[in-house]
Amino acid sequence: MEFNIIKKSKKSRARLGLLNTDHGVVETPALVTVATQASIKTLTSEEAESVGSQLLIANTFHLHLRPGENIVKNAGGIHKFMNWNRPLMTDSGGFQVFSLGFGSDLNIGKSVKKNSNLIAMPAHAGRVGQSKEVIKEGSNPKNVKITDDGVYFSSPIDGRKLFIGPKESVRIQESLGADIIFSFDECPPPLASKAYIAQSLNKTNRWAEICIKTKKSKQALFGIVQGSRFKDLREQSAKYTNSLGFDGFGIGGDFGKDKKETSDIILWSTKYLDPKKPRHMLGIGHPEDIENVIKNGIDTFDCTVPTHYARRGIAFLDDKGKRLDLRKSKFLKDQKPLDPKCSCNVCRSYRRSYLCHLIKANEITGMHLLTLHNLYFFNSYIAGIREKIKRGTI
């Protein structure tokens, strides 16, 4: 992999780049389309390409559980396995371990929103005080056991007792054969105390070294910056991760409750990173978040929103929060195209009335059409941002 920055904005920290891999080039900034189980849900690989997706991200954890990395390896690697001949990354599985653990214990995502009432909620995993930090150092989630070596857990599919640590994650990712792979990290919950985050960071850093030592392949390996919402921990994490000689970086964990906090967190996380290397933000964003993230110097980011929301009946129309919820019956009588301003095949051919019917009837065709539209919308919206960087307006 090779990363070339072809333009740096004078107005912001945004950068225009070309990410070269053995499977082609990605124009950055770019959204990475999520294909967790080697599938862009409801779409074929060709269809994902047809709506402008340049790069996919699949998941180590899911593919290890099913079908198992050897199946993929024997099929000729993940590109051949899923007939995607363009660039592809695999996530390390660290986040999925969090989802199984504290995530499901507390029923939370990786960020806590402003209006969250979690603080008042009794937590299984720690003391509830007046502070937000309900998870203390040394505490462990119920379904997984996190040790210094890695994570013990039982398979949500068949209950098998399993273990994934940094070595295992890298070996699995080598078998899968993506162009870019990620270091195995711990994604601590947003409510964790500073002491817990600091301890978790030590683990992530040690695991990063092991990942680098383990890797034998030519795949690009990205290290992950953690540190939650704490400036000193983010900076410390960035400095250390940068020192290890990764090919690029991921930024993970809690991104705060609003744009300002997200901007701060990105700044702290990237300030001490080699500016010539690519930076991937893990798990963001809504259309409203994207420009901000790009302006803060992020090159790629993956998000389930375009595909996941499509399956829930939501179509995105602009970057200011305008969307259509096709589950609402009022659209049964709406004869307008999905988005009159959009030029994707779905908007050119299908009207809201029909799409609403499909979604309400739980027809996969409805999810399929909305997935096509949403990915087209996100990909072309971001292509527009690349144009703006080129023209110097962002």
Added chain:
RNA sequence: GUGGCUGUAGCUUAGCGGCAAAGCACCGCUCUGUGGCAGCGGGGAUCAUGGGUUCGAAUCCCAUCAGCCACC
């Protein structure tokens, strides 16, 4: 025609003398390193109709109507 069973929210049903419930559907809201999952909140009923018994009836009794089943 005779006998039996059943009529409770839009649908499927629970409740069988003491504040009318649930699931689905409907309406609203959540769900950023993906179960198509899930969660939260809401509106909804002359308990088939009419009479009776009772302090009190969806519940017991009688009649009527409707549906289903069996038998002449």
